[in-house]
Amino acid sequence: MMPEKTDYLLFSKEFTKQESLPTESIQRAVEVMQSGRLHRYNSATDQDSEASLLEQEFADYLGKKYCLACASCGSALYLALKSAGVKPGDKILANAYTLAPVPGAIVNAGGIPVLTEITNDYTIDVDDFVTKARETDSKYLLLSHMRGHMADMDRICEICETLGICLIEDCAHTLGARWAGRLSGTFGDIACYSTQTYKHINSGEGGLLVTDDDIIIAKAILYSGSYMLYKKHLSRSALEVFDSLHKSIPNFSMRMDNLRAAILRPQLKNLETQCQRWNERYAVLEALLKEVAHIRVPARPEKESPVGSSIQFTLEGVSRTQVQSFIAECGHRGVEIKWFGSDEPTGFTSSFEHWEFVSDIPKLPITRNILDFMCDFRVPLTFSLDDCRTVAKVIKQVATNIF
Numbered sequence: 356m357m358p359e360k361t362d363y364l365l366f367s368k369e370f371t372k373q374e375s376l377p378t379e380s381i382q383r384a385v386e387v388m389q390s391g392r393l394h395r396y397n398s399a400t401d402q403d404s405e406a407s408l409l410e411q412e413f414a415d416y417l418g419k420k421y422c423l424a425c426a427s428c429g430s431a432l433y434l435a436l437k438s439a440g441v442k443p444g445d446k447i448l449a450n451a452y453t454l455a456p457v458p459g460a461i462v463n464a465g466g467i468p469v470l471t472e473i474t475n476d477y478t479i480d481v482d483d484f485v486t487k488a489r490e491t492d493s494k495y496l497l498l499s500h501m502r503g504h505m506a507d508m509d510r511i512c513e514i515c516e517t518l519g520i521c522l523i524e525d526c527a528h529t530l531g532a533r534w535a536g537r538l539s540g541t542f543g544d545i546a547c548y549s550t551q552t553y554k555h556i557n558s559g560e561g562g563l564l565v566t567d568d569d570i571i572i573a574k575a576i577l578y579s580g581s582y583m584l585y586k587k588h589l590s591r592s593a594l595e596v597f598d599s600l601h602k603s604i605p606n607f608s609m610r611m612d613n614l615r616a617a618i619l620r621p622q623l624k625n626l627e628t629q630c631q632r633w634n635e636r637y638a639v640l641e642a643l644l645k646e647v648a649h650i651r652v653p654a655r656p657e658k659e660s661p662v663g664s665s666i667q668f669t670l671e672g673v674s675r676t677q678v679q680s681f682i683a684e685c686g687h688r689g690v691e692i693k694w695f696g697s698d699e700p701t702g703f704t705s706s707f708e709h710w711e712f713v714s715d716i717p718k719l720p721i722t723r724n725i726l727d728f729m730c731d732f733r734v735p736l737t738f739s740l741d742d743c744r745t746v747a748k749v750i751k752q753v754a755t756n757i758f
């Protein structure tokens with residue numbers, strides 16, 4: 356029997372539609388454009404540039420000593436690896452469930468990605484990480500808090516310290532999230548954030564690098580393309596540190612401009628509110644999806660305070676073919692689910708087997724199996740709580756029909 360038309364729920368909002376930028380961002384952007392001073396080093400004498408001010412405010416927000424504004428998070432990750440001392444051929448550990456710019460940054464720095472398995476709750480498999488760290492003697496972990504899921508950071512930090520591993524956090528999805536009350540990005544030697552349109556603050560493209568290390572920040576600033584103008588940075592180590600480095604560090608031209616910095620500064624002030632709004636939406640989705648047979652939404656660790664800007668769940672007790680039918684049918688009904696189980700990369704989504712630029716792509720059967728049954732979508736703030744209810748109801752109807 357055909358379901359009644361009213362029973363056949365559809366969703367019609369765009370999963371990729373972001374909110375307008377705050378009025379204050381727009382006003383500041385106009386001011387910067389009127390001034391013509393778009394390049395970060397084009398500030399008037401005695402005036403701090405928008406980029407410098409953003410760096411100072413971002414470092415203060417995190418309680419870190421230094422911040423550098425970059426062209427993108429991918430370039431920030433690359434600068435982090437270079438500034439941490441990665442040499443060509445160095446092995447870099449990384450959780451295999453991440454986005455393509457992460458192995459990209461490693462390869463760009465001349466490193467060799469050593470991808471580790473993940474667990475059922477989508478975080479790095481700590482045992483596999485330790486095994487591979489010992490096997491390869493790697494001195495770097497590039498840890499993605501992928502889709503906002505944080506591993507046990509107490510354990511990660513302890514292991515990194517014991518094994519002498521430099522920890523670089525990829526916080527593209529965890530700006531504003533906390534582990535045991537401490538902001539993500541304050542655990543590692545370096546942390547990088549994205550200000551690309553789909554992340555927590557939006558400047559189209561952009562990245563932020565933070566560290567407490569006097570040498571690392573000096574190197575990162577020089578690598579980012581500061582010419583001999585590094586003095587203009589408010590968030591930097593003493594000039595003597597630069598004096599010994601500035602002739603030996605190449606200029607990779609990966610700066611952020613004043614226009615983007617100007618539109619980010621008001622967004623940073625508003626971040627806590629936005630994070631709460633994401634979490635309200637996440638809570639609605641989580642509660643409804645948990646009720647659906649064959650759907651498992653992993654419980655979040657007690658110490659984790661995530662930002663629910665996206666949601667992931669695992670389909671259990673179904674076949675891979677059923678997963679494909681489920682995702683296709685949700686798509687027909689306007690609920691766009693991302694799937695890391697696809698044979699071919701699509702849109703923004705690719706998984707580790709697709710990264711042919713990685714030498715010796717590892718067999719990671721556990722991760723493969725987890726990704727094959729995992730569903731994922733972002734929750735833009737243009738969705739109301741009612742929209743989230745509709746999305747969950749569509750998913751429930753489809754699951755009920757197919758499983």
Ligand SMILES: *Cc1c(COP(=O)(O)O)cnc(C)c1O
Binds near residue numbers: 427429456500548
């Ligand atoms: C988006 C993203 C990046 C890269 O950010 P860009 O600013 O687009 O370079 C890195 N890591 C993860 C996990 C991401 O989602």
